[in-house]
Amino acid sequence: MINFDYVKPSTQKAAIDALNKDASSQFIAGGTNLVDLMKRGVVSPEKLIDITNLPLKNIEQQKGFIRIGALALNSDVAEHELITKKLPLLSQALKAGASPQLRNMATVGGNMMQRTRCTYFYDLTMPCNKRQPGSGCGAIKGYNRMHAIFGASDKCIAVHPSDMCVALTALDATVVISSSKGDRRIPFADFHRLPGNNPEKDNNLQRGEMITAIEVPDNDxxxxxxxxxxxxxxxxxxxxxxxxxxxxxxxxxxxxxxxxxxxxxxxxxxxxxxxxxxxxxxxxxxxxxxxxxxxxxxxxxxxxxxxxxxxxxxxxxxxxxxxxxxxx
Ligand SMILES: Cc1cc2nc3c(=O)[nH]c(=O)nc-3n(C[C@H](O)[C@H](O)[C@H](O)COP(=O)(O)OP(=O)(O)OC[C@H]3O[C@@H](n4cnc5c(N)ncnc54)[C@H](O)[C@@H]3O)c2cc1C
Ligand code: SF4
Incomplete structure (x- = not known):
């Protein structure tokens, strides 16, 4: 285990400022993926910015869509009356993921950002272009039972492991992203990336940005x-x-x-x-x-x-x- 600093800001601005200040810092939410990655030495941030104090947990009806805060817990989203009534697909996908204990910790933003479960990515003795660009891909000629059948490249054939994200893609959701420059919105389907020549990039979130909410059309x-x-x-x-x-x-x-x-x-x-x-x-x-x-x-x-x-x-x-x- 590496040494790291830990801060827990109470405003979105302070959290984003902290991220911008320190190139080796990383947000932590439920910690159910990031802590595993740190324990195995796959990532080694020098500072963790705990964002769980931020007021981003609301699930609310707005005109034409349901807005889900990025820190809403997977279990809370799955059980929320608005979601079970109006977006049952999302509720079902969330309940199909992980276990009740994990869903009680995992957040919406963290679920989107979770890394692949390719075993070679977690095994530091094996080559992996996603973990270490240019080192090769252990899976292409290895044990690739869990791997991709669409959109892979000769650099990486990993799959994204989330269930929630599959439902949000089908439901035409929008991702709300905040940074020191303000807010931007992107279609959910454009958030995650194909591996191409840069499998180290899982998605299109830029350094200094935070996922703050998901907006899902309330399409009866x-x-x-x-x-x-x-x-x-x-x-x-x-x-x-x-x-x-x-x-x-x-x-x-x-x-x-x-x-x-x-x-x-x-x-x-x-x-x-x-x-x-x-x-x-x-x-x-x-x-x-x-x-x-x-x-x-x-x-x-x-x-x-x-x-x-x-x-x-x-x-x-x-x-x-x-x-x-x-x-x-
Ligand atoms: C044993 C096990 C089984 C699992 N099974 C499933 C499964 O079947 N289906 C499934 O979908 N998932 C599964 N998961 C994954 C689980 O859903 C994720 O670990 C969880 O959703 C991550 O959320 P978190 O809040 O704990 O993220 P964290 O671990 O805190 O963070 C993960 C990443 O997200 C970043 N991050 C977090 N919040 C934000 C934000 N708001 N903005 C920008 N970056 C952010 C962090 O910096 C970090 O890089 C499983 C996990 C485990 C351990
Ligand atoms: S499939 Fe991707 S994540 Fe898995 S070993 Fe190859 S490069 Fe790494």
Whole structure:
């Protein structure tokens, strides 16, 4: 364990100032990921800025969207009446993650920023371009069962581990980011990055910035028919092999609009835009769902040990769509 300083500011400005002042400082929220990374020596910040005193825990209805503070706990968000009633997909995804104890500590901002669970990233004896740029990738020719089938590069094939983020991608959320320059907003789907040549960068948050809230459109048409399905090795306390977040706007037997995203398959939550477009205006049928899954899998590429995802992923899409639309 390394020595580090610890501060706990009570205003957003003081926290951001502290981050700007010290190049080796880092925010800490619930600590459920960062402390593990520090214990294993994957990261070694010299100063931790504990942001849990900041007033960023509210979950509130605003005009046209629900605003969730970045420090709201995963458990509080999952159980909040506004979320269970209006955004059940988000509640389900949160409850599918980690364990009740972890969800009681983990925050929304921390969940978005959590690092990959690629075992080579955590193993200091192995090469990893994400941990140490230029060192190579242990997973490409290693044991890559949990790894990506979409959007990977020859530098990194890791996946983003969050469940919550898959639902937020499907729900067209917006990320509110604050810095000493003011606030900016980016679509949730643009927050996380593909690895490309810079797998050390997980997302587009810049140095000196803090996630302060998530805004999720309060879109009633997607509330009724939505579902998060997570396939994993154990029923709890395990990361997704593949997950699907689906929401359909259905009138009669017709799909007016569709929202689909996958987890466990890419370096970022993977939105299935082409499959969504295909489903628009189609009738509810197994044939259409199978075709949507085929379209979704168009650019998939497997590695030695994750070939099974090429079948698991489309099957999960089809099963989720069947359940959402009520066909057996
Ligand atoms: C055993 C285990 C199983 C798990 N299983 C799952 C699972 O199945 N599904 C799942 O989705 N997750 C799972 N998790 C991950 C868990 O959800 C994350 O560890 C948690 O969400 C991180 O939140 P935190 O508040 O504890 O973040 P911290 O550990 O405090 O911080 C993580 C990172 O976020 C940064 N950060 C935190 N808040 C902000 C902010 N507001 N602005 C900018 N940067 C910020 C920190 O600087 C740090 O880099 C699991 C974790 C463990 C340990
Ligand atoms: S897949 Fe990415 S995180 Fe895993 S070893 Fe390769 S570079 Fe590192």
């Amino acid at each position: 048409v997607f509330t009724k028919n939505s579902l998060y399905v997570k396939i994993r090795d154990r029923a709890s306390y395990a990361f997704a092999l593949v997950s699907v977040a689906a929401a359909l706007d259905i009138k009669g037997n017709t799909i007016v609009n569709a929202r689909l995203a996958m987890g466990g398959v890419a370096h970022k939550p993977w939105r299935l835009t082409a499959a969504e477009n295909f489903l628009k205006g189609k009738t509810i049928s197994l044939e259409n769902f199978k075709q949507a899954a085929t379209i979704a899998m168009k650019d998939a590429k497997a590695y030695e040990h994750n070939n099974f995802k090429l079948r698991l992923a489309p099957n999960t899409i089809v099963e989720t769509l069947k359940k959402v639309s009520g066909i057996t």
